[in-house]
Amino acid sequence: MQLTRVGFLVLLWLFVLAALRVVRSDLYAASGLRVSIPSFRRGGGKKDKTGKRPARSARHLVVTHGALAGTRISLDERPILIGRADDSTLVLDDDYASTRHARLSLQGNDWYVEDLGSTNGTYLDRARVTAPLRVPLGVPIRIGKTVIELRS
């Protein structure tokens, strides 16, 4: 009687511990979760070698086609809003662009492009952006008549 009573509680807690083990293994193995968790092992030493940012991260946004061709915007942590609205980061004077057309935002070390419900769509390379997509370096993003790309 006492044995079963305690035994059941022990089993119940074993279940909890088994669940927590899985949680822990997930934390260390970074099992495909795309949040970049700052790890303790990657301390200052490694950072000094590679510089402040990883070598292949984007530093500039360059307009390659369209009325604003040649424009460069240097990137920092803040998201880039693109559209005809005055408060956009990149203000387009383009009849094919919407007021709030697209947004580029930094997640971890990668930039993602997201369409903000534009009329004519945003294209990453030739694929229409329907969900946030990772933007590799040098791949053109087309918004109306304007094409931009990320450069390091």
Add this chain to the structure above:
Amino acid sequence: MSTPSGQSDQPSVGDLAAAPPSKVPTKRGVELMLLVFATVLVTGAFILVQGNQAQELKPEILFYALAYLAMFGIAHVVVRKFAPYADPLILPCVALLNGLGLVMIYRIDLAKAAAAERAASAFSGSAPGQVMFTAIGIVLFSVFLYFLRDHRMLSRYGYTLGLVGLALLILPGILPASISGAGGAKVWVRIPGLIGLQPGEFAKIMLFIFFASFLVAKRDLFMNAGRTFLGLELPRLRDLGPLLFALAASVGVLALEKDLGNSLLIFGVVLVLLYIATERFAWVLIGLIPFIAACVVAFKLLNHVQQRVTNWIDPFSNYSGAGGGYQLAQSLFGLGTGGIFGTGLGAGRPELVPEANSDFIVSGIGEELGFIGLAALLLIYLVLTMRGMRSAVAVRDTFGKLLGGALAFSLAWQVFVVVGGATKLIPETGLTTPFMSAGGSSLLANYILVAILLRISDAARRPKSTPSRPGVQNTPISQAHTVMVERPS
């Protein structure tokens, strides 16, 4: 509901049969192992209940154990097939909670049947019904995982779902009390001769989807506009319009139906959603002001709110009177009897608490498994919520983040309100304990909720499929397939 079979053969986004083996572990093995563990625990609990009730083992335990195993086996296979990258902890946690709830319901049935036998009156238990609703829940869960291949599909129906949700919420309020009333609250829709449902439980999920998709569409407005006042950035009022309207309607309706628990739940989740969407604490403060006002008004106007607050302050002041603190006092007695280690499953008397198998199932667990068992149970809820939140953090689209956060938080908030009510931390409001309480609608709705959460976690952990290079065209990309569309003025 069924689609032509040819349609399912077409490749879809969610179809991963042809996906190359990836480095991301699906962890389905872990899920299966934990499910087996949960089955062992639940079967053991059934045997303990029988043993402590000093009865020989009845064949019906075999039925319950096998039914349990079959149901979650099916659920596991469905997850393996349709959401292979889903979180491995969510389903086992749900299975264990559901199973322990089933054990408690069965155990209270036994006690009530014994009492009915002494009083020579008829009694029908609620455990078989709970098994049936679990089975229907698993079916719904599978149907949702099968048809909902991408959670972003839901955002397209945001306004529709919001409207339907609101209608479902209102429905019991305008139906005659003979159809919708029970225990003071008007939350049911009963079809005579058939099963009654509480549409509010389903409406809740629809409203969360609406709020999430609304906030995704309007998030930039929330972020950009606003004046600063006392260091807080205040939003513009007109951006709030639709949200406030929906909120006021749902809370008002629920107060009309005297269903305080659900209005508290919806209100809390919307506040948290606003906070997640805007990262501004001002929204929480702004939300708390009408909340406090609503509390005061409800306290002044509604009699049963006053009763509950009085019972909360002192359950013994009106111990045996109508609307008195008997229920809460019995719950506290039960928790006290259980102490640290509990009386052992089947050895306590949890049936003394009114509504022991639904609203107050937690006090029964606390009595028979003690503080240690109850703490383990709360940790399982915590793991469940945490995994949901984690999926929400990891998923890449904003809608998924908001919806996942809202669903996961709604579970935690519900547990807080229920356990807080049963342990006299906050006034009792009458919500169901997710997955444990006897009650069909809440169980079904929660299985739908879990299916959506699993879908979101599947999207979060699924490795990105390598984009296939389309045929090379040499037109400049700035001129490639531009579709001219008249811009709406």
